[in-house]
Amino acid sequence: MDRTLFVVCLIVTIFVGFQAGYSLAPFLDAGVLGGREEKGVESKIDDALKRHYERLYRQDE
Amino acid sequence: MAYDISIPAPIVPELEEPRAVAPSSASRQKLWAVVVTGVFALVSVATYAYNEYYMYLSAYLWFGFVYGMCLQYGRFCFASAFRDLFAIGVPRMVVGIMIATVFFALVSSLVSATGFSTFHPSPSGAHSVVAGTIFGVGMVVAGGCASGSLYKAGEGKVAAMIVILSISVTQSSLADVGGPLNALVPASWHASATSKGLPEVLAAGDGWLDQYLAGYVWNHPTLTFAQVLGLENASLAGALGGNFLVGVVLPAVAVLAIAYVVWARKGHVKELAKRGGAPGLRGELAGFWRMVMSSRRTAIAGLVLGVACGLQMFVIEGLRIKFGIRNAGELLTRLGSDYGLSVRGTVFDPGYWYVTTQEAQWVGWVAQKLGWNNMDNIFFGYVNGIPNPALNPADWMSIALIGGAAVMALLHGEFKLKTPTLGQAGWAVLGGVLMGVGSRLGLGCNVGAFFVRAANGDVGGWLFGVGMIAGAYLGVRFFGWWTERQMRRELAALDL
Numbered sequence: 001m002d003r004t005l006f007v008v009c010l011i012v013t014i015f016v017g018f019q020a021g022y023s024l025a026p027f028l029d030a031g032v033l034g035g036r037e038e039k040g041v042e043s044k045i046d047d048a049l050k051r052h053y054e055r056l057y058r059q060d061e
Numbered sequence: 062m063a064y065d066i067s068i069p070a071p072i073v074p075e076l077e078e079p080r081a082v083a084p085s086s087a088s089r090q091k092l093w094a095v096v097v098t099g100v101f102a103l104v105s106v107a108t109y110a111y112n113e114y115y116m117y118l119s120a121y122l123w124f125g126f127v128y129g130m131c132l133q134y135g136r137f138c139f140a141s142a143f144r145d146l147f148a149i150g151v152p153r154m155v156v157g158i159m160i161a162t163v164f165f166a167l168v169s170s171l172v173s174a175t176g177f178s179t180f181h182p183s184p185s186g187a188h189s190v191v192a193g194t195i196f197g198v199g200m201v202v203a204g205g206c207a208s209g210s211l212y213k214a215g216e217g218k219v220a221a222m223i224v225i226l227s228i229s230v231t232q233s234s235l236a237d238v239g240g241p242l243n244a245l246v247p248a249s250w251h252a253s254a255t256s257k258g259l260p261e262v263l264a265a266g267d268g269w270l271d272q273y274l275a276g277y278v279w280n281h282p283t284l285t286f287a288q289v290l291g292l293e294n295a296s297l298a299g300a301l302g303g304n305f306l307v308g309v310v311l312p313a314v315a316v317l318a319i320a321y322v323v324w325a326r327k328g329h330v331k332e333l334a335k336r337g338g339a340p341g342l343r344g345e346l347a348g349f350w351r352m353v354m355s356s357r358r359t360a361i362a363g364l365v366l367g368v369a370c371g372l373q374m375f376v377i378e379g380l381r382i383k384f385g386i387r388n389a390g391e392l393l394t395r396l397g398s399d400y401g402l403s404v405r406g407t408v409f410d411p412g413y414w415y416v417t418t419q420e421a422q423w424v425g426w427v428a429q430k431l432g433w434n435n436m437d438n439i440f441f442g443y444v445n446g447i448p449n450p451a452l453n454p455a456d457w458m459s460i461a462l463i464g465g466a467a468v469m470a471l472l473h474g475e476f477k478l479k480t481p482t483l484g485q486a487g488w489a490v491l492g493g494v495l496m497g498v499g500s501r502l503g504l505g506c507n508v509g510a511f512f513v514r515a516a517n518g519d520v521g522g523w524l525f526g527v528g529m530i531a532g533a534y535l536g537v538r539f540f541g542w543w544t545e546r547q548m549r550r551e552l553a554a555l556d557l
Contacts (some may be wrong), residue, residue, distance in 0.1 A: 004091040005472050012130070015105060015123045020372060022116065023379025027177070030382045042203050052406075 065522040087474050094471035095239075097464055099128060112523040114392045114430045117380050118457045122371040128208075128366060128414055129215055129465025133475075135362020136163070138209030139507040140200035143533035143540035148541070152352060156511075157359030161367040166516040168371020173304065173517070175377045176295035181410025181502045183514065184281035185521025190528035196499025196506065197532020201490020202539065203227075204485070207506035210493075215466025219479035220489045225420055227493020228500065232421035233428060234438035235270055235501050242269035250276030260404050263442050270501060271439045278504070285518040294518070297388060304518025312515075312523060317353065325352040367382030370414050372517070377412040390446060390452045401426060401436075401448040409445035409455050413513055417497075417506040419455035422447050440501070503528075 001009075103120060108115035130136065135157055142154035172178050184523035200206040203224045205213050210228075213221035246269060254276035255266040265275050279333060287294050287303030294300060329348035330340050338344060354360060386392055390402045402408060409418050425435045425447040436442040450456045470476040481489065496506065503510040503525050514522025 001510075002472065007132075008094060008468055008472065011098050011102055012123065012127060015102065015119070015129065016369075016372070016376075018101070019120050019123060019376050019380075023120075023376040023383070024381045027175075027375075031359060039372035 064378075074213075089473055090471040090476060094468045095429070097468050097471070098126075100463060101464055112396065114384065114396055117377075117384065117389060117392055118452070118454050120373070120376050120380060122370055122412070122461040123453045123499025125461030126465035126468075127369045128458075129212055129462035129467070130364040130469045131362040131465075132208060132216060132462070133213035133364040133466040133469040134367075135356075135359040135382070137212070137359065137362050137366065139206035139210055139511075139529070140204060140533070143197070143530060144201055145551065146320065146324065147330040147534050147537040149288040152324050153321055155315065156353055157356060157363040159317055159363075160353070160360055161363035161370075162512060162516050163296040163308055163309055163313050164364050165370040165512070166305050166367075166518070167366055170300040170305035171184065172374045172378070173294055173300040174297045174372060175468070177375075177382075178295070178517070179374045179378050180513070180517040180519075181380075182283040182285050182517070182519040183510075183521055184278050184283055185519065185524050186278075186281040187223060188278060188281075189503055189510070189521045189524035190401040190531075192499045192501075192503025192510070193528020193530075194499075194526040194532040194535070195528075196503060196510075197497050197529040197534075198536040198539070199495025199497075199499055199532070200491045200507065200529075201533050201536025202495060203489050205492075207496060208462075208508050211462050212466035213227075215463040215468075217467075217476050217478040217481060218481075220485050223481070223486055223489040224493045224496075226424075227490045227532070228417060228506075230421040231442075231494045231497025232417060232501050233424035235498060236421065236425070237268060237433070237435055237438045238270070239268040243267065243272075244271045245269060246276070247309040253280060259439070259443065262404065262437060264437055265439065268438050272487060273502070274439050286520060286521045287518055289520070300518075308518035309516060317349070321349050323350050325349075325355075359480055365387055367516075370513070374413050381412075390448075393448055393452055396452065398449060398452050401429070401446050402441055403436075403441070405443065406449045407444070407446060408453065410514075411455065411509070414458070414508055415505070415513065416459065416508045417500045418457050418509070419453060420443055421497075423450055423456065426450055437455070438545040446452055453502055499532075 091359075101122060105115075105119040109119060117450045118519055134156065137157060138154065139158065142158055145151040145153065145157050169178065169180065173180070173507055188260075198210075203210065205221055205224055207228060210221040210224040214225060230318075250272045251266055254272045254274075257265060257275050257279070259275060261266040263271070265271050285294055286302055286308030287296075287299035290299075290303045290307065292299035292303045294304065325347060326340075326345075328349065329344075333344055334339055340348070381387060384392060388407040390407040391406075393399065393402065393408060394406065409422060411418075422441070422445060425441050426449070429447055441447050467476060500506045500510070505511075505514070505525075507529060511522050512523040516522070
């Protein structure tokens with residue numbers, strides 16, 4: 001393999017690999033891979049935030 | 062009198078191996094490849110150092126970069142694939158597309174089985190086929206599909222950049238245009254759209270696309286092959302057995318078998334006959350395998366692309382869990398940038414490879430800044446938003462895709478700024494318009510409406526695919542007719 005191509009592939013692998021590793025922990029915490037019965041997280045959008053978005057929208061008009 | 066008989070792109074298969082370049086030019090191009098990669102790395106590191114949330118955008122960035130590298134390396138273009146197949150009987154790229162679809166489906170089905178897939182099937186019906194047909198004609202006319210145009214832009218082809226601009230302007234405009242087009246909306250669509258209880262600010266009863274979406278498309282079911290078989294998408298049996306095996310492997314093998322029987326078999330049988338052999342079952346299988354392996358580059362690109370697409374779904378979902386969000390709009394709000402969020406606080410955040418919507422957002426954002434209210438329609442105002450392009454996750458993916466393609470082109474001495482003739486530019490604009498219309502009607506392009514949906518077992522993905530293939534066939538026939546007509550005219554002019 002061309003040396004420059006190898007360097008580029010290495011950089012890409014480092015970044016993608018880091019992100020894959022970074023994403024693995026949340027999966028474990030959320031119980032996806034650990035067999036926990038209750039899995040996942042809830043979105044933190046609440047009614048107050050929804051109202052905030054709607055107000056933003058009206059301001060834009 | 063001279064006639065411009067330009068056609069959108071050469072009807073011959075592109076070169077398998079990189080062309081030779083002068084050593085000094087090659088070194089310079091390689092240096093540029095490292096510089097471009099370094100810039101993306103720097104952006105990634107610097108933004109992460111500034112705020113951890115930028116990791117989410119960087120994930121889009123690096124997968125986009127990988128897609129760009131793969132697309133350029135394998136000359137992965139749906140328009141070229143079907144044009145080569147129908148015009149000269151070369152199935153090489155169609156094979157690559159099927160390989161990519163199968164590998165993407167395998168990885169994404171494993172993610173789906175965990176219940177954490179980012180994919181959601183879209184409503185499908187006859188409109189998927191019609192949209193695919195319009196898109197298919199458009200990609201042949203333009204000389205590149207939506208994803209193909211992005212990687213070709215990375216190679217320095219200005220015609221591809223025109224195609225991207227044309228797709229984007231068409232989508233952005235179609236999303237908001239009402240007025241006289243409202244007269245074309247059936248009363249049933251209007252009644253259905255206005256009965257959906259959408260926020261008043263969207264004016265769902267005004268605008269052709271709004272009423273098409275809320276009054277027609279949304280009334281169609283979303284269906285996966287797993288559901289057809291009575292299985293859950295988020296189960297091993299549903300994801301692997303239903304969506305992967307029945308929904309992807311069987312159709313892909315069927316497409317490959319048709320390609321072999323109609324286009325590749327003839328050459329194989331002729332070669333066997335030369336060597337005194339006869340095509341028994343073993344010989345047929347050998348011929349089939351030879352077709353699959355006929356392009357190493359396209360096959361490798363398809364494989365890496367497929368795995369990367371599946372991995373992206375895993376990474377994005379992991380980050381969503383980590384940050385406690387369901388959509389990047391929440392992250393942008395936390396980052397203090399709430400301009401252009403949809404009425405639900407969302408932005409376009411597919412969680413997987415997607416191409417056309419973010420390009421429409423570029424134009425939508427600019428138009429909004431220039432005073433065109435783009436937030437009173439469903440496409441932007443209710444679903445995708447038009448956030449600042451500098452903070453739009455999917456934009457990071459598209460920019461990086463162009464960058465990745467540029468890096469690969471530079472590494473192989475294939476980067477060259479190439480301006481089109483006036484005729485080619487005209488075809489690029491026309492093809493882009495058709496692809497833009499097809500994309501909005503089909504809820505995506507060759508990637509979002511076909512590749513991703515088909516790979517995830519969405520029945521509508523194959524419906525769009527069938528339409529796209531039919532459209533590509535019509536496009537190729539049209540160009541055959543057009544070229545002959547122009548040549549006849551030119552010859553007649555010479556006779557005079």
